[in-house]
Amino acid sequence: xxxxxxxxxxxxxxxxxxxxxxxxxxxxxxxxxxxxxxxxxxxxxxxxxxxxxxxxxxxxxxxxxxxxxxxxxxxxxxxxxxxxxxxxxxxxxxxxxxxxxxxxxxxxxxxxxxxxxxxxxxxxxxxxxxxxxxxxxxxxxxxxxxxxxxxxxxxxxxxxxxxxxxxxxxxxxxxxxxxxxxxxxxxxxxxxxxxxxxxxxxxxxxxxxxxxxxxxxxxxxxxxxxxxxxxxxxxxxxxxxxxxxxxxxxxxxxxxxxxxxxxxxxxxxxxxxxxxxxxxxxxxxxxxxxxxxxxxxxxxxxxxxxxx
Amino acid sequence: xxxxxxxxxxxxxxxxxxxxxxxxxxxxxxxxxxxxxxxxxxxxxxxxxxxxxxxxxxxxxxxxxxxxxxxxxxxxxxxxxxxxxxxxxxxxxxxxxxxxxxxxxxxxxxxxxxxxxxxxxxxxxxxxxxxxxxxxxxxxxxxxxxxxxxxxxxxxxxxxxxxxxxxxxxxxxxxxxxxxxxxxxxxxxxxxxxxxxxxxxxxxxxxxxxxxxxxxxxxxxxxxxxxxxxxxxxxxxxxxxxxxxxxxxxxxxxxxxxxxxxxxxxxxxxxxxxxxxxxxxxxxxxxxxxxxxxxxxxxxxxxxxxxx
Numbered sequence: 001x002x003x004x005x006x007x008x009x010x011x012x013x014x015x016x017x018x019x020x021x022x023x024x025x026x027x028x029x030x031x032x033x034x035x036x037x038x039x040x041x042x043x044x045x046x047x048x049x050x051x052x053x054x055x056x057x058x059x060x061x062x063x064x065x066x067x068x069x070x071x072x073x074x075x076x077x078x079x080x081x082x083x084x085x086x087x088x089x090x091x092x093x094x095x096x097x098x099x100x101x102x103x104x105x106x107x108x109x110x111x112x113x114x115x116x117x118x119x120x121x122x123x124x125x126x127x128x129x130x131x132x133x134x135x136x137x138x139x140x141x142x143x144x145x146x147x148x149x150x151x152x153x154x155x156x157x158x159x160x161x162x163x164x165x166x167x168x169x170x171x172x173x174x175x176x177x178x179x180x181x182x183x184x185x186x187x188x189x190x191x192x193x194x195x196x197x198x199x200x201x202x203x204x205x206x207x208x209x210x211x212x213x214x215x216x217x218x219x220x221x222x223x224x225x226x227x228x229x230x231x232x233x234x235x236x237x238x239x240x241x242x243x244x245x246x247x248x249x250x251x252x253x254x255x256x257x258x259x260x261x262x263x264x265x266x267x268x269x270x271x272x273x274x275x276x277x278x279x280x281x282x283x284x285x286x287x288x289x290x291x292x293x294x295x296x297x298x299x300x301x302x303x304x305x306x307x308x
Numbered sequence: 309x310x311x312x313x314x315x316x317x318x319x320x321x322x323x324x325x326x327x328x329x330x331x332x333x334x335x336x337x338x339x340x341x342x343x344x345x346x347x348x349x350x351x352x353x354x355x356x357x358x359x360x361x362x363x364x365x366x367x368x369x370x371x372x373x374x375x376x377x378x379x380x381x382x383x384x385x386x387x388x389x390x391x392x393x394x395x396x397x398x399x400x401x402x403x404x405x406x407x408x409x410x411x412x413x414x415x416x417x418x419x420x421x422x423x424x425x426x427x428x429x430x431x432x433x434x435x436x437x438x439x440x441x442x443x444x445x446x447x448x449x450x451x452x453x454x455x456x457x458x459x460x461x462x463x464x465x466x467x468x469x470x471x472x473x474x475x476x477x478x479x480x481x482x483x484x485x486x487x488x489x490x491x492x493x494x495x496x497x498x499x500x501x502x503x504x505x506x507x508x509x510x511x512x513x514x515x516x517x518x519x520x521x522x523x524x525x526x527x528x529x530x531x532x533x534x535x536x537x538x539x540x541x542x543x544x545x546x547x548x549x550x551x552x553x554x555x556x557x558x559x560x561x562x563x564x565x566x567x568x569x570x571x572x573x574x575x576x577x578x579x580x581x582x583x584x585x586x587x588x589x590x591x592x593x594x595x596x597x598x599x600x601x602x603x604x605x606x607x608x609x610x611x612x613x614x615x616x
Binding site for chain 2: 029030033034036037038040041149253256257260261263264265267268269271272273276277280289292293295298299300301302303306307
């Protein structure tokens, strides 16, 4: 495929077009992946998550600048919250990040969350694979919140940085949110604010109390200030340390296998959803739906019939 | 099944056990549904959604008290946010709602959102069917936020009340969040606060601008104060008006058919996920995963093989 050849040669327009195809679940998706997939597996994938207002975008911006100085090619996939409940100045953030827009070593793509019933996490993960194949050294996946969709997307990341601010609440809330389970690194951002030290201490205690053995990764708790570029060097070092840990502990391979199993499930679910949709458009499908409406058959029996 | 017989006779312990089976995706789920399903289709299902801190639980509490006075049996399904990003005093809310706990005409159940990969909305919808079969006149489904899971759950509701507060932001944000699309009624709660009238006016204008014809439901914008029980009577009347509208317009049936199509898809997806999981535990599944890891085959081709 010429499109992929161009993309592998570094053409950004081809890259953008392939990503759009993945995002829109184009009919080409399957054949694109067949050609792309052998080129994947080289990128590091970092997830950056945390509550709205934690300064994730600024931090991602700083991480990107830092990595560029080290000669790394960086792609950023930002999941735009579709809800005012979960996020604020999204557009502003994106505009700000365009400071890298002249740089061929940086690629930024926002993915919306609206109107993609069940498909967002699948599409996002395939977009990350495209960026991996395109030769970016590091793909940063930025998500707000830890809803089911975000958690599902983060499965793809090898290293997850949970960004908090002193106002995020105490360690109990962090634990209740399941952040303890997903965090490989805690970054307490805006650490010049009151409460940063207290939250750090609490998190360190919590990390110490969680079960671990000699082979466990002990989750570091860092303080950062995105706006003043404080602590970003240390954050990059810790992420790199975690990446080394993943390789040596064998956990990189475990994660990669889990991701592939999920990808297969996602592909089959997508096909299934399409086939159920068309089955209900046939006359026997319409009959079945009428029987369901009249309570003459129950959904599980109807599922048996439609899947035959 | 004795358990269902007991439940239909009004035994609360049997009801609780059946709900737990649905929630935990017990092996019985399919046979339970076969017996239960003929008894469903009578309850009104109301969805109450909105940002954390909008006072949804207090309003649900007041709605429940109001409906009890009208002699209605009420079940409440509260989706507990699992994230500190999306919710606060969850436990406190639940404890407060226990003022109804001595009343056999009220049943309250919280469902957690953690650790149920993709399964929460399916389980929740089946729990609502159980409560419908159990003879509750109205099932109130309370969710925070409008993530994909919450939107999916709300598909089951016939009438959706979006609860806002003057601090929720302006109508542009409401529109951006897709709340315009899902709201059947807006309730501006804590309406004694500054900004309530301004937000009301904006929303009314927005409603007026959205495309509608003679057969459309014009989304009413109400002001409520849950804590002082202001506007709750009017809210109930408007919900009842919407329920009448659904019947007369034929939209009740359209919604019911859509729900059933989704339920079938959910059932088949659940089965598929299980079968993929076990396929990867066979020796040919392990071989396939190794080929994937080595990039000798791509995920779409692997999906073809595993689904054969």
